[in-house]
Amino acid sequence: MTGARTAARPTTVAARATDLTKVYGQGETQVIALDGVSADFRRGEFTAIMGPSGSGKSTLMHCVAGLDSISAGSARIGDTELASLKDKQLTQLRRDKIGFIFQAFNLLPTLNALENITLPMDIAGRKPDPEWLDRVVRTVGLEGRLKHRPTELSGGQQQRVAVARALASRPEIIFADEPTGNLDSRSGAEVLGFLRNSVRELGQTVVMVTHDPVAAAYADRVVFLADGRIVDELENPTAEAVLDRMRTLPTGAGGTAA
Numbered sequence: 001m002t003g004a005r006t007a008a009r010p011t012t013v014a015a016r017a018t019d020l021t022k023v024y025g026q027g028e029t030q031v032i033a034l035d036g037v038s039a040d041f042r043r044g045e046f047t048a049i050m051g052p053s054g055s056g057k058s059t060l061m062h063c064v065a066g067l068d069s070i071s072a073g074s075a076r077i078g079d080t081e082l083a084s085l086k087d088k089q090l091t092q093l094r095r096d097k098i099g100f101i102f103q104a105f106n107l108l109p110t111l112n113a114l115e116n117i118t119l120p121m122d123i124a125g126r127k128p129d130p131e132w133l134d135r136v137v138r139t140v141g142l143e144g145r146l147k148h149r150p151t152e153l154s155g156g157q158q159q160r161v162a163v164a165r166a167l168a169s170r171p172e173i174i175f176a177d178e179p180t181g182n183l184d185s186r187s188g189a190e191v192l193g194f195l196r197n198s199v200r201e202l203g204q205t206v207v208m209v210t211h212d213p214v215a216a217a218y219a220d221r222v223v224f225l226a227d228g229r230i231v232d233e234l235e236n237p238t239a240e241a242v243l244d245r246m247r248t249l250p251t252g253a254g255g256t257a258a
Contacts, residue, residue, distance in 0.1 A: 001063060008074045008155055009205075010040065011116050012021075012043045013041065013042055013043065013076075013078075013232070014041050014042065014043045014063050014077070014078065014172055014173040014205040015040075015041040015046040015074050015075075015076065015077050015173050015205075015207065016039070016040050016041070016074070016075070016076045017035075017037050017038055017039045017060065017063070017064050017066075017073070017074070017076075018038050018062075018074040018076075019036045019038055019072070019073035019074065020034050020037045020038070020060070020064075020070055020072075020073040020074065020075055021032040021034055021035060021036055021037075021070065021071045021072040021073050022056070022059050022061060022063055022068070022070055022228075023071040024069050025173065026045050032228055033056045033059040033226040033228055034056045034059055034060055034063065034070075035056075035227070035229050036073065036229070036232055037056070037060055037073075037225075037228070037229065038185070038230070039223055040228060041052050041058075041064070041173065041207050042044055042206065043100055043172075043203075043205050044199065044203050044204070044205060044207070045199065045205060045206075045220045045221065046195065046199040046205075046208070046218065046220045046221075047098070047206070047207050047208070047219055047220065047221050047222075047223060048205045048208050048209075048210055048215070048216040048218075048219035048221070048222045048223070048237070048248065048258070049061060049137045049207065049208065049209045049210075049222075049225065050209075050210060050211065050213075050216055050222055050223070050225070050239070050242065051224055051225035051226055051249065052246075052249055052250075053211075053225060055226050055227065055228070055249075056227075056228040056229075057209050057225050058177060059092070060210050060225065061077050061175050061177060061207060061227075061245075064077075064078075064175075064207070065083075065094070065098055065100070065175045066082045066093060066098070067089050067094075069083075070082075070083060070134040071134065074101040075168050076099055076170060077098065077172065077173065078097070080093060082155055085113065089191060090246045095120060095123075095124055096169070096171075097171070097173070097219050098132070098171050098173055098174070098175065098176055098179075099119075099165075099166030099167060099171040099173070099174040099175070100166060100174070101159075101162050101166050101174065101175070101176040101179045102176075102177050102178075103177060103178040103179065103181075103182055104182065104251075105150070105158040105159055105161070105162045107150040107153075107158055107161055107162065108150075109149060109150050109151060110149070111149070112146065112147050112148060112149050113142060113145050113147070113148055113150075113153065113161045113164075115240075116150070116161050116165060117136075117137075117146075117161060117164045117165045117168050118168060119131070119165065120165065120168075120169060121168065121169055125221070126169075128168055129170070132170060133168055136160075136164050136168055136202070137164060137169070138165045139194060139197055139198060139202065140160045140161075140194045141151065141160065141162050141165075141194070142157070142164060143237040144158055144220050144250075148196045148220075150185065153155045153183070154250075155172045155182060155186065155187055156183055156184070156186070156187025156188075156190055156191065157184050159179060159182075159183060159187065161192065163179070163191060163194050163195065163198075164180045167198055167202065167204065172200070172205065172208070173207065174195075174198075174204060174205065174206045175208075176195065176206060176207070176208040176209070177208075178209060178210060178211070179191060179192075179195070179208065179210075180192060180210070180212065181197075188212075188215065192215055192218040193218070195208070195218065196218045199220070202249070204254035206219075206240060211249070213239040213240075213243040213246065214239045215238040215244035216237055216239070216242045217237050217238055218240060219237060220235070220236065221233060221236075221237070222234040222237045222242055222245075223233065223234050224245060224246070224249060226249045226250045227250060231249060232245060232249075233251075
């Protein structure tokens with residue numbers, strides 16, 4: 001069971017792609033990874049992005065998150081057009097408004113769990129909100145592990161630290177790229193449950209790229225890509241419904257990212 005969805009469907013937009021195009025290479029080597037994609041990612045909602053290998057799902061996330069440039073169209077975080085920002089402004093926006101969770105946990109081995117969680121805020125010169133930080137730590141179940149270094153934590157616990165780090169600064173949106181890819185099924189289910197709870201209990205917005213129908217079933221909505229285009233959406237997904245839809249998607253060679 002993935003738990004109850006948020007009661008009211010959110011209407012404001014945390015991130016938006018409009019006619020988003022991403023092209024790699026030129027001439028005969030040119031590859032269109034995203035071909036005029038338009039999608040809204042609503043506040044307080046958990047959205048999964050799925051598609052065959054090469055469909056452009058990771059490229060879409062990276063472009064909307066400001067990790068990759070776009071070739072045409074528009075990508076916005078809130079009301080901010082990413083293409084209008086200079087590098088320093090883009091870095092600040094990612095630091096202040098976006099949380100990231102990757103398949104690789106990206107923890108610093110010399111820091112303990114708490115220090116890894118607060119590191120982005122420490123770098124930015126901001127103090128964490130103690131009440132919020134305590135709530136995040138409890139949400140991801142790390143109360144007794146904050147003084148442990150990554151080598152003293154299991155893979156699942158390390159990813160919990162990464163989830164808490166993404167949540168701790170209260171970002172407007174969290175992007176998660178295959179966050180359970182390096183975890184066993186039990187640890188993966190725990191991390192997905194924490195993401196689900198962060199949406200339901202903390203009002204967080206989460207956009208997750210995944211290839212796993214079971215992981216996608218934790219989301220409120222699944223967006224399906226094929227050959228760089230959005231081809232379908234599914235509300236209140238189940239693993240079975242996601243798997244059935246994935247079986248019907250075209251598996252052409254379009255796109256360069258998984």
